[in-house]
Amino acid sequence: MISKLIFSALLMFSVSGLHAAVRVITSSQDLESIAKIIGGDKAVVESLATGDLDLHLVEPRPSMVFKVRQADMVIRIGMDLDMWMDSIIAAARNKNVTYGSPGYVDVSAGIPKLQVPEGKVDASMGDIHIFGNPHYWLDPVNGISMAETIMKGFIRVSPENEAVFRKNYTAFVKDLGDKIDEWDKKMEPFAGRTLVTYHNSWIYFSQRFHLDIVGNVEPKPGLPPTPSHLAKLIETVKAKQAKVILVDTFFPLQGPRKVAEKTGASILVVPSSVGGKPNVKNYFDLFDAIINELVSAFNK
């Protein structure tokens, strides 16, 4: 019995050593989607979190540690959004993917960051991220920078496949560029429209498509809405004529409903990540879903 177990372990070691594809673990399905395109058939990619989860609050689990333990590359959002990845990476003891290793990829590295706080930051400001607002993937133009950072990671880990990764990256950038043109055209008529969001997660999106976010349902990032804050928000919505309340799929709807009842604004429950709704299977689907919903709401 013992000899069989030892033999199985040795066999697994040898098989894993011969593994050709780059094994990639991402913290979100947005990163998984882009990494799958760049890696092509040279990579096996899996996300730890699903798109229907609040990425701030994913609970680290031993089964996640096991996946990172076996990875050649880890791709994360950074900017303190997926802080739970720190404990998973530390527990996995995989030198390929620790901070500074070739297989450690923090996609926020090349992103022009918004809302980077200045001066003292503390909990009186809510759940403020000291490195800036981390929801950068919701600007599709940032998808190009994300793809470039991921491509560089692939090349570091698997330099023999550099040509493949560069080719896949070029194709992705072209496809994304075409889609951005399409999305820009769809959103162009609605430039300057006002809206409310549940959490401060849509600043990159609104800047790209020239929308004006006039308030959040949360009084401060991460804090639940209070009656007094909702009362003020209702006044703001009326004054600024906001017609849409944008809510990520996982947030509760009680607060938005109160605002909608008093103002007549429409609640739009939209995915903020790939996997946030069943039909949102990749990074392109994500913006198709959000923009189609918004266009319908603005046209009402």
Add this chain to the structure above:
Amino acid sequence: MFSRIFSVFVTTLIFSTYIYAQTGAPSDSSGGTPPQGMRGTPVNLPDISVVGVLKGYVSDDKSDTERNKFVVDEIETAFQGYIYPEMRADVFLALHRHDNEYEAEICEAKVGFLNLAPGVAGEVGKIHVNFGKMNKVHSHTRPMIDQPTVLTNFFGDHGLVGQGGTLSYLLPVPFYLQMEGGAWRADPHHHHTEYETVEVPDGNGGTVEVLTEAAHEDTEFSFGDEFYTARAKTSFAPVRKSEIEIGSSFAHGKGAHYEEHKDIATVYGADLTLKLWPDSYRRWTFQNEWLRLKREVPVGTLTRDGFYSFLSYRFNKYVDLGGRWDYAENAFPTKVIERAISGILSYHLTETSALRVQYKRRRVEGQTINEGWTELVFGIGPHSHELE
């Protein structure tokens, strides 16, 4: 013996880390956000944080001197940072309230070697020993206010804490399986001695009062002097958004009152935890832990058992409601069984601050005691998550 083992252990850890760090491949992948403990402030400060616990306690046990008070129960400061590649230090200094007085204590002070060899990590210092599910968790990060009774009875008020080192190995098998072993030393306890005055003949037909040590046996127990621990834990996700963790633990060594009791103790533990996440915020937790203490004393072997079962439901991002059932036999001397049920309601203000209330009804030797707690836990500064 222990000192020699410990010295060799620490030297090996440091040397291994040095060798391993030298062979690490340089890369240009360090852009982005540094992980916790590597923020690199301009003055190279470590991550510094403070956790405070304000606690109120009521009880209908009139002999309880701590009842009907609301006090600052604990203030803990943490200093955390890297001291070398893949080598970090975590120091937790605490002021605790004991018997109406505050005591300063090194809660934990440890150096962690994150990657000694493929799959191998180590820690040295004063450490909450990784025994079972709850022992390693600091009191303010527990999902309940009091410690399960079995842990108090077998390991003391602060759980099993030792000074020494531990090595853990994540086995190269196609599922999560970690083995861990540790060698520790804990300070022996001062034996609680009671004195009584007795009158003895003075030889002149009269008597004289003499102070003598009363017959007394301490009921508290924990490990003291040298002890050794081991733990194996496996975990898997049977379906997406679920996790089952199964662990077994072992501790062996001298009792904290060895000089008086000449006791050698072994504690066996088994734990099973099931977690389910129906959606982003809702979560079911069902956690169970059983411990058996075998204590060899000159007159024979005592065997004692203890168990707790904890069921909790997280309704949303902010509110948890849970219940715990305790069964615990005391460690020494004659067997006393305590059974208790608790209800726990938590409201999470932020990731580092929470309000909590707990009601507990316990039954010991035919007596029923009702207890209640309120607790405010607050955190200031960076906070690092550890795997529970």
